[in-house]
């Protein structure tokens with residue numbers, strides 16, 4: 119599974135602390151764009167790898183508290199060091215040259231400080247890259263297609279740095295190009311001898327033989343500074359790369375500590391080691407790499423990986439010297455591990471308890487080197503046919519695979535290029551970040567800590583914001599009103615809010631339809647994008663009907679995703695599908711309203727982040743039937759608000775959001791909290807429910823799509839009575855009928871969204887009602903069939919199907935039962951006949 123960069127952060131190791139006040143002063147003076155003082159600084163440390171301690175600096179200006187800036191600081195470790203080791207100055211030099219003069223993906227560097235009076239050692243500050251890191255090169259939890267793309271991107275990133283003309287970027291003196299392998303073999307042999315022998319861990323004679331073999335087989339090209347030499351990273355492997363948060367491309371090559379000039383094929387062989395040996399399996403018997411244990415599905419073969427590299431870099435096929443380069447990489451690895459083990463025996467290894475096994479790993483690598491040398495053939499003489507560096511962008515790949523909507527053609531339901539781009543991004547986000555987290559989210563939601571928030575949820579929200587996948591539900595007109603009220607028409611970004619996606623992406627309801635259905639594929643997804651119910655409905659109420667003060671107090675934190683909300687209308691004692699039955703009273707007393715009543719099924723009110731309730735009650739029991747009701751904002755922490763219990767849906771409590779039963783007993787709220795005015799509750803309900811109802815329908819299309827996909831995949835895998843389920847005639851007809859119903863419902867939902875955009879809520883109400891009946895009924899059928907195909911597994915919590923089904927079933931009642939919507943459709947039909 120991918121880790122977000124921010125997930126690799128831990129509190130600072132006590133031995134690595136430094137003077138933060140001194141750092142703040144230095145950064146303010148030397149880092150371009152650093153927030154102006156006063157600044158609150160939080161320092162965290164990257165826990166993964168790094169012999170040079172690396173820290174994340176989070177600087178928050180107290181003047182613009184929304185403006186968080188992140189940087190990375192990398193320094194030498196404290197204490198006495200070998201002169202050539204931990205050369206952060208060299209790292210800075212190479213990063214700067216690459217960042218300024220090339221398109222090699224590296225973090226931008228801001229400043230290098232060699233004045234040791236500031237933090238005790240030299241350090242430099244660079245850009246913080248939020249993205250994905252793959253700490254396990256087998257890429258568990260990633261679908262095969264993405265694995266392929268990730269490996270291809272890795273090969274391309276290596277090629278990009280190998281293509282750099284060091285002479286033209288001022289790095290010509292960064293190292294000696296010729297005789298690199300020769301010098302390296304001597305260096306690592308010396309290192310091995312220094313770590314083993316008398317009074318130290320045992321020396322392995324096969325290692326010394328290996329050094330001799332390598333010296334005798336140094337490829338000829340090594341002696342000259344000709345092609346094949348240039349910039350060498352020295353530690354190029356997949357877990358030193360930061361990938362874009364959703365696209366399968368490298369945005370940062372990290373850890374340049376060992377970089378120099380020399381023979382670049384050493385980098386290539388080193389990056390290929392996962393194919394040869396799996397050093398992560400130190401305590402198991404089999405250490406074989408991909409080639410031995412089977413390449414995980416989707417990861418290209420070694421020959422394919424090398425072919426992409428050669429094609430992208432223009433380098434010749436490396437068959438001739440391959441035995442040497444791989445054996446050298448294993449030799450170097452063995453020497454490094456022997457050093458780590460030696461330090462462990464002395465009690466000062468940095469790798470913790472893992473270092474205990476390093477001596478064993480060193481010996482395994484030596485064995486592997488010899489086994490490799492003794493192989494008859496290690497690489498085909500020619501690259502595999504048909505593999506070039508035809509970098510198909512993630513967008514193009516996805517379009518080819520997923521796009522059932524041709525972008526260039528005209529038509530009512532042909533999404534724009536903007537929507538297609540957002541859609542592809544969203545699909546990637548779901549695959550990379552949501553589906554892999556589903557089981558963890560479920561686990562927490564079933565534990566005793568169920569009413570707490572999984573920390574990853576908040577991190578993914580931040581990522582979604584940065585990716586522009588935030589508040590996409592906000593229609594243009596509502597955004598315009600908020601912009602006018604809050605910022606006097608100005609761009610909200612210029613008003614000091616860091617997040618320029620606060621008011622969505624300027625989409626129509628129809629455009630949002632294509633995106634919302636993707637979020638509906640997972641019950642966990644909508645809230646990650648701040649597009650979940652009931653928040654969207656409540657934000658819509660505020661956007662349309664809130665005063666400037668109400669917007670400032672409640673809408674902004676809701677838009678930012680800092681708080682959540684509930685909508686409290688339904689009451690246990692009355693039939694609430696008819697809202698005129700509501701009995702909760704809202705009575706004015708001077709400058710306050712006093713609320714008394716009992717509500718249930720207030721979704722989201724159990725969420726610890728829920729801070730505000732939109733409560734519907736009656737302000738005048740004697741007024742005309744539809745003028746008695748009002749809506750009012752109630753801070754959930756107001757005295758008298760009592761959460762009684764969470765309600766269960768078929769046993770699901772939907773933690774951590776939940777559906778609450780709540781008592782309001784003499785709850786006093788200021789008169790300013792009334793929405794739009796007394797007696798306007800029905801009016802608001804109409805405005806709120808139109809788009810909100812459609813969002814449910816859109817998500818149901820997505821839930822059904824997930825069911826279709828799972829149904830088909832299962833049918834193609836599972837055999838019954840000698841045949842795959844997919845080969846049974848009854849299955850073909852069932853899946854076909856599901857597809858027909860799904861497409862019918864999708865068209866109806868899109869049509870309703872389009873009418874909402876063009877005609878408004880009132881005129882679109884008939885089609886919205888049709889969609890509201892059609893979508894849950896269709897989703898129930900499709901999900902039911904998907905569960906049937908899964909057998910007992912489909913009814914269990916081991917798949918997402920039962921939860922999706924339970925959620926779909928509630929929507930034949932929640933937001934109005936089917937019968938109410940059918941009544942609306944029927945009445946409109948008769949009205950038309952009377953005209």
Ligand SMILES: Cc1cc2nc3c(=O)[nH]c(=O)nc-3n(C[C@H](O)[C@H](O)[C@H](O)COP(=O)(O)OP(=O)(O)OC[C@H]3O[C@@H](n4cnc5c(N)ncnc54)[C@H](O)[C@@H]3O)c2cc1C
Pocket residue numbers: 652684685686687688689692693694695696718719720721722767777928931932933934935937938941
């Ligand atoms: C998971 C879930 C989440 C919910 N979230 C919220 C929330 O956040 N906030 C909130 O206020 N409420 C929420 N609700 C409540 C929901 O909106 C109500 O349950 C719904 O409006 C129906 O009201 P009722 O339960 O009182 O049913 P009733 O009004 O008692 O209706 C019962 C049944 O009567 C029949 N019926 C009703 N009207 C007609 C008609 N005109 N013709 C023929 N038959 C009819 C239907 O079969 C209907 O199912 C939620 C419900 C669920 C299950």
